[in-house]
Amino acid sequence: MHIRRLVPDHLESSPCSPCSFHYDPFKKSSFQSYIFKSALLCHHQITMDTSKYRKDFPILNTEDGPTYLDSACMTLRPQVVIDAINEYYTKYPACGGRSVHKLSWQVTEGFEMARDSLRRLMGAESSSEIVFTRNTTEGMNMVANGLGLGKGDKVLTSDKEHNSNVVPWHHLAKYKGINYQVVPAKDNYFFDLEALKEMIDSNTKLVSFVHTSNLDGNTNPAKDIIEICHDKGVKVLMDTAQSAPHKELNVVDLDVDFAAASAHKFCGPSGMGLLYGKYDELKELIPTYVGGSTVVSTSYEGYELLPPPSCFEAGLQDYAGAIGAGAAAEYVMGVGRDSISKHENKLNVLLTKELEDLDGLSIVGPEVSQRGGICSFNLEGWDSTDVAMHLDKKYNIAIRSGMHCVHSWFNSRGIDGSARASIYFYNNEQDITAFTNAIKDTLSG
Incomplete structure (x- = not known):
């Protein structure tokens, strides 16, 4: 008996699984979500209008709203993202890719539209190269555990890495016997390309490096690093948590094999991230988690995995989070x-000009043109955490303190951490003035 399946035009049933659907962004869709409303509202903008964007962020429009300079840790969320998340829970709070009622179709389509938005954010060729994760750390671990690294295989990183790009390699060194080494910096802050060339050998399987540092905002020469590695047959993983939100990114142009990012760094919900991988590389990567949603079918004798990205997205997904990340x-x-x-x-530049000549203040990092929107600093006689608490309590200014999850860099140099002010597009000159005046007042007091 032939059973007719009524699948909406913009969703095609996967040939592998009746519970998996493929989204075609070029077919007409009736789905209306805040993701695309936000696109229509924003894509016509040519120049930065901070005052207008600030109106989009509820916390910046409250009577006691903070001077928020902690966006390298967590960005604020605009109303359009909050609305996109709420829209899922109030209008179509169902499973995606399973049931066939209209609510489920809406979830599936919203989920895949969000994936395509993340594809464009990263500059990838296909949405099949984007895997939803919880954060950058999970994406880095998926690659670390999925490459099948074993005893004697060498992995190299820079010397200024977030713990998400340090601990996985120490872990594999401890339990699998890999050889994890660090490429020493040049002039304390800059990636040394010549040192990289010397350290790559026949056992080197992967070079994993941070694109833009969360410690000092310096951006590593990604294209040069990747070319050196590929010339020697070495794969590359890139931490783009601090670059994807702040600069145009094109993973195809860079030719990077894998890249990970977090939504909470680009105004999205916490607990959502992505892993980009060249499709051929993803096909060879061993999934860390398997189960529901990752298979074509199973039997008592075995199973057949779905192709990427589905094989990496086990179980029910955070649909609201994904849709919010897309928005x-x-x-x-x-x-x-x-x-x-x-x-x-x-x-x-404005911030640094006001601070750099102050007695008792030292900036951690290169000169300002190479620090993006980050200024890490220390005040003589102050613990960095005390600085942050003081600014919060007395001036309602939010910054970060401590080692910023870059313990290895600070520990190797005998530094107890730093205070860190980090800027995003919703900050204005008034924020900078409030911050620099507070620092001057603190030093004079």
Whole structure:
């Protein structure tokens, strides 16, 4: 008996599984979500208008709203992202890719539209190269555990890495016997390409490096690093948590094999991230978690995995989070990351000019043109955490303190951490003035 399946035009049933659907972004869709409303609202913008964007962020429009300079840790969320998340829970709170009622179709389509938004954020060729994760750390671990690394295989990183790009390699060294080594910096802050060339040998399987540092905002020469590695047959994994939100990114142009990012760094919900991988590389990567949603079918004798990205997305997904991440990606792309980068650097120049000559203040990092929107600093006689608590309590200014999850760099240099102010497109000159005046007042007091 032939059973007719009524599948909406823009969703095609996967040939592998009746419970998995493929989204075709070029077919007409009736789905209306805040993701695409945000795109329409933002993509016509040519120049930065901070005052207008600030209106989009509820916390910045409250009577006691903070001077928020902690965006390298967590960005604020615009109303359009909050609405996109709420829309899922109030209008179509169902499973995606399983049931066939209209609510489920809406979830599936919203989920895949969000994936395509993240594809464009990263500059990838296909949405099949984007895997939803919980955060950058999970994406890095998926690659670390999925490459099948074993005894004697060498992995190299820079010497200024977040713990998400340090601990996985120590862990594999402890339990699998890999050889984890660090490429020493040049002049304390800069990636040494010549040292990289010397350290790559026939056992080197992967070079994993941070694109833009969360410690000091410096951006590593990604294209040069990747070319050196590929010339020697070495794969590359890149941490783009601090670059994807702040500068135009094109993983195809860079030719990077894998890249990971977090939605909470680009105005999206916490607990959502992505892993980009060249499709051929993803096909060879061993999934960390398997189960529901990852298989074509199972039997008592075995199973057949679905192709990427489905084989990496085990179990019921965070649909609201994914849709919120898609809305955030559209919003940030609408603002324009070239404009964001220029705006951040302009404000950081203003901030640095006010602080750099103050007695008792030292800046951690290179000169300001190479620090993006980040200024890490220490005050003589102050613990960095005390600085952050003081600014919060007395001035309602939010910054970060401590080692910023870059313990290895600080520990190797005998530094107890730093205070860190980090800028995003919703910050303005008034924020910078409030911050620098508070620092001057603190030092004079």
